[in-house]
Amino acid sequence: MPIVAVIGDGQLARMMQTAAIELGQSLRLLASSKDASAAQVCSDVLLGDYTNLEHVRLAALGADAVTFDHEHVPNEHLDALIAEGINVQPRPEALIFAQDKLEMRKKLQSLGAPVPPFARIDSLEDAQAFWDQVHGEVCLKARRGGYDGHGVWFPDTQEELSTLVQELLEAGTPLMAEEKVALRGELSAMVARTPSGVTQAWPVVESVQRDGVCAEAVAPAPALPVALRQQAEELSVSLANGLGVTGVLAVELFLCQGAQGALELSVNELAMRPHNTGHWTQDGCCTSQFEQHLRAVLDLPLGDTHTTAEYTVMANVLGAPEDPVMPMQQRVIEVMRRYPKAKIHLYGKEHRPGRKIGHVNYCGEDLAHTRAAANAAAYFLVHATWPDHTSEH
Numbered sequence: 001m002p003i004v005a006v007i008g009d010g011q012l013a014r015m016m017q018t019a020a021i022e023l024g025q026s027l028r029l030l031a032s033s034k035d036a037s038a039a040q041v042c043s044d045v046l047l048g049d050y051t052n053l054e055h056v057r058l059a060a061l062g063a064d065a066v067t068f069d070h071e072h073v074p075n076e077h078l079d080a081l082i083a084e085g086i087n088v089q090p091r092p093e094a095l096i097f098a099q100d101k102l103e104m105r106k107k108l109q110s111l112g113a114p115v116p117p118f119a120r121i122d123s124l125e126d127a128q129a130f131w132d133q134v135h136g137e138v139c140l141k142a143r144r145g146g147y148d149g150h151g152v153w154f155p156d157t158q159e160e161l162s163t164l165v166q167e168l169l170e171a172g173t174p175l176m177a178e179e180k181v182a183l184r185g186e187l188s189a190m191v192a193r194t195p196s197g198v199t200q201a202w203p204v205v206e207s208v209q210r211d212g213v214c215a216e217a218v219a220p221a222p223a224l225p226v227a228l229r230q231q232a233e234e235l236s237v238s239l240a241n242g243l244g245v246t247g248v249l250a251v252e253l254f255l256c257q258g259a260q261g262a263l264e265l266s267v268n269e270l271a272m273r274p275h276n277t278g279h280w281t282q283d284g285c286c287t288s289q290f291e292q293h294l295r296a297v298l299d300l301p302l303g304d305t306h307t308t309a310e311y312t313v314m315a316n317v318l319g320a321p322e323d324p325v326m327p328m329q330q331r332v333i334e335v336m337r338r339y340p341k342a343k344i345h346l347y348g349k350e351h352r353p354g355r356k357i358g359h360v361n362y363c364g365e366d367l368a369h370t371r372a373a374a375n376a377a378a379y380f381l382v383h384a385t386w387p388d389h390t391s392e393h
């Protein structure tokens with residue numbers, strides 16, 4: 001049976017292992033430590049550094065495909081592996097557009113995908129010119145390495161923008177800026193594509209962000225007009241083809257109000273791997289994103305992506321400012337008792353404020369109840385108390 005080498009050791013690799021077990025495949029991990037989330041649950045673990053070509057090469061040895069749970073492996077290493085005949089999926093030519101936000105914006109624009117106005121920022125003059133161009137509605141971004149809102153800034157004044165740009169450029173952070181759009185919501189359109197070019201999209205979901213972090217994903221996106229749903233789905237497929245992505249692609253989308261008052265989509269970001277907004281597929285869809293990623297990178301037939309419930313809500317479990325005294329094991333028991341339908345997924349991670357340590361999926365017929373249940377269960381896992389609005393349960 002196939003061996004897939006995964007460069008990375010986080011929860012995404014951990015959840016790929018669940019799918020690999022069921023498919024009879026085995027994963028080989030390149031992990032930073034044996035305690036890392038995925039390393040805890042895999043038997044074939046190589047400890048090493050993904051920025052070291054020799055380590056990546058060792059992990060890839062004899063694997064049927066090499067894939068990733070993050071996009072930070074240097075592309076020159078991947079080029080070297082490909083030159084040696086190793087099957088790397090997705091390819092570095094596609095990955096670059098998930099690594100560098102400016103390259104991504106330029107490419108999306110050339111493919112005709114809707115994006116907010118943007119500019120490369122190399123100097124204070126660039127920043128001032130862009131401020132004027134978008135009438136002060138500026139979102140400044142680090143081009144590389146941002147996650148969960150780290151690396152995104154919304155300066156209120158020109159002075160604030162200048163100070164930020166000066167500090168960041170001095171610290172060696174390559175920058176871009178884009179228009180701060182008037183958000184009505186955020187969506188995620190996900191698709192899988194095989195090296196042979198077969199694609200299979202999932203229903204579009206709504207993602208709810210709190211403090212720059214995904215808090216909740218609702219599948220399918222409620223109250224989304226059919227035309228926008230179709231547009232989002234088609235966009236994900238055309239981008240997967242246009243960029244030559246293999247494996248899972250997540251297209252994060254802004255839903256905003258256009259000049260004529262109608263709702264419009266524009267692309268925020270691309271991720272070429274399973275994504276937080278696709279976790280609902282584990283319990284609410286025929287084929288989970290983790291299984292589909294493995295099928296896709298191995299060029300196997302893709303699985304069906306119909307939903308198995310009216311609604312599935314995923315709520316993230318993010319470490320509280322202070323970890324409650326009640327042990328996590330006890331919190332899990334309380335949630336199991338109150339919500340027997342809740343599917344709890346924990347990543348084996350130690351508590352840290354704001355850290356993603358797990359998620360809850362809840363499937364149901366009634367949207368309001370499903371959302372309330374998913375959020376209450378996640379809230380209890382975080383705080384060891386029930387939120388007020390669900391005290392009637």
Ligand code: ADP
Pocket residue numbers: 116139141146147148149150151152178179180181182183186209212252268269
């Ligand atoms: P990260 O790579 O850290 O996830 P994103 O670029 O996705 O960063 O931005 C994080 C969040 O910031 C987004 O989910 C959105 O809520 C907000 N945001 C990002 N870009 C813009 C923008 N141009 N206009 C308005 N809000 C934005």
